[in-house]
Amino acid sequence: DAGVIQSPRHEVTEMGQEVTLRCKPISGHNSLFWYRQTMMRGLELLIYFNNNVPIDDSGMPEDRFSAKMPNASFSTLKIQPSEPRDSAVYFCASSQTGAGNQPQHFGDGTRLSIL
Amino acid sequence: EDQVTQSPEALRLQEGESSSLNCSYTVSGLRGLFWYRQDPGKGPEFLFTLYSAGEEKEKERLKATLTKKESFLHITAPKPEDSATYLCAVPPYNFNKFYFGSGTKLNVKP
Numbered sequence: 001d002a003g004v005i006q007s008p009r010h011e012v013t014e015m016g017q018e019v020t021l022r023c024k025p026i027s028g029h030n031s032l033f034w035y036r037q038t039m040m041r042g043l044e045l046l047i048y049f050n051n052n053v054p055i056d057d058s059g060m061p062e063d064r065f066s067a068k069m070p071n072a073s074f075s076t077l078k079i080q081p082s083e084p085r086d087s088a089v090y091f092c093a094s095s096q097t098g099a100g101n102q103p104q105h106f107g108d109g110t111r112l113s114i115l
Numbered sequence: 116e117d118q119v120t121q122s123p124e125a126l127r128l129q130e131g132e133s134s135s136l137n138c139s140y141t142v143s144g145l146r147g148l149f150w151y152r153q154d155p156g157k158g159p160e161f162l163f164t165l166y167s168a169g170e171e172k173e174k175e176r177l178k179a180t181l182t183k184k185e186s187f188l189h190i191t192a193p194k195p196e197d198s199a200t201y202l203c204a205v206p207p208y209n210f211n212k213f214y215f216g217s218g219t220k221l222n223v224k225p
Contacts, residue, residue, distance in 0.1 A: 004158070033212070043159075043202070043215040056212060091158050100206035101147040101166070104213060106158030 002026070004107035006092050012113045018080040021110045024073055025094030033104055034067055034077050035091040043091070049075065061086075082114045118142075119205050121216035128223050131192045136219045138203035139185040148186050149213065150179050151202040159202055193223045 005024040013019055025032050033048040047057040049069045057067070064083070069075040079086055089111050093104040118141045128134055140148065147166050151159035163172040165181035172179045176197060178189045188201055200220045204213040 042217045045212050048212055093158075099146075100212070101164075103149055103161040103164055104204075105161060106151075108156070108158045111156075 004092055004094055004105055006090075006107035006110055008110055009108065010111045010113075012115065013082060014115050015083055016081045017114075018078065019082045019086075019112060019114075021077040021090050021092075021112070023075045023077070023092030023107060025075070025092070026105055027073070029094035029096050029105075030072075031095045031097060031102075031104075032069060032075050033093040033095075034075070035093065035106075037089045037091060037109070046077070084114045087112055087114050119203060119214045119216040121201075121203060121219050123219060124217070125220045126222070128190075128193055128221070130194055130223055130225050133189070133191045133193070135190070136188040136201055136221070137185060138188070138216055140203075140205045140214075141184075142205045142207050142214065144207070145183075146206050148181055149204045150186070150188055151204065153200045153202060153218070162201075190221070193221075195223050195225050197221065198223045 007022045031050050034046040035043050036046055037043050046059045047067045048055055052069045065079055067077045089109045091106050091109045093106045095102045095104045120139050122137045147164050149164050150162040152162055153159045163179040168181055168183045170181050176191050180187045200218045202215055202218045204215045206213050
């Protein structure tokens with residue numbers, strides 16, 4: 001079975017540019033999560049969707065970050081304009097339900113470097 | 116305040132030297148505790164879910180146990196390929212998101 005698919009795997013861009021990260025969740029999973037991982041702060045939840053609807057975006061750092069889930073098989077995380085402090089690994093995860101008692105399955109992440 | 120704490124931060128073992136990793140939590144109304152393994156350059160890989168105190172799960176050289184306040188990941192006779200960062204995660208009672216611990220970085224030397 002295909003796991004969570006993220007693209008691109010690596011992104012290097014200059015400060016001020018728009019960055020778009022993409023995620024395809026596991027087929028049949030109803031919940032999708034975006035995380036950011038850094039050495040200093042570990043894994044931080046940015047936003048999660050249930051049945052394509054954003055449920056909790058309290059982890060989104062600021063208005064420069066936005067996320068969409070136009071359908072059950074695709075989500076994007078956008079940063080505009082990007083800043084060097086946004087450099088991190090961004091993970092997408094999905095789970096069967098949003099009940100909280102189901103495991104989340106992660107993609108291999110996008111390593112983002114903002115110069 | 117809900118918290119998940121893992122210890123130790125790092126652990127170096129010789130091949131075959133058994134040990135345990137700890138995950139303690141203060142989340143009320145536990146709905147499950149999840150263990151993950153993360154290799155460099157990869158996303159966390161799901162290992163186990165434990166739902167109630169006294170429950171145990173095993174996979175190869177790994178065994179996870181759960182009490183009302185903490186979980187242990189026991190590693191028996193580890194091999195170098197067990198080297199990774201091990202993360203635990205807990206969903207608080209009234210939210211569907213996970214609180215992740217900071218992880219234990221395990222290094223098994225041949």
